[in-house]
Amino acid sequence: MEFHISRQSRDRYQFDQSLFTINGNVIFANFHAVRLFVQKVNQKKDLVNFPEKAWKSGQVNAMGLIDEILHYVVDLYRQQKNPAVMDNAMDWLENHISKEDLDKALVYFTTEFPPVAVYQKQLSVQEYLDGTTDGRSNRSIALEEMVMLWVANKNTALAPYLELFD
16 A cells, blocks of 8 residues: 655655655555554654544555555556556646646656655656656656545545645
């Protein structure tokens, strides 16, 4: 399971970099990893005075499942209906908001939610966006991740965890 975590949250909580996928999402291999992640966040909170602010592992686990399900739905759509759905979306956006504005949005997103290589300064944001991963353009991958992040931000059930990805 995976979901987005901003550069700011990564820096604040000093999460183990081995938790992150190549595209920069945190990934949990098992429930124990979720518990360790939640424990690290809860250690930075004033739970003595505000116990209601404690994060719960089950809810963070569910957040990861929601993201995985949404990615699965997009992947099924790509396989069954339109393999170029994100490329088509990029073309549409370039025609409706301009290529320059789309590029700015992709750079901003990739800066705020960097893939591992960008976060570790192995690649610049532009080098990453100009590349490919598993045969897909990284621009297309970034756009899909932006859509997933938008959906997560609209989900009121995730409100207690917005500090990770708002």
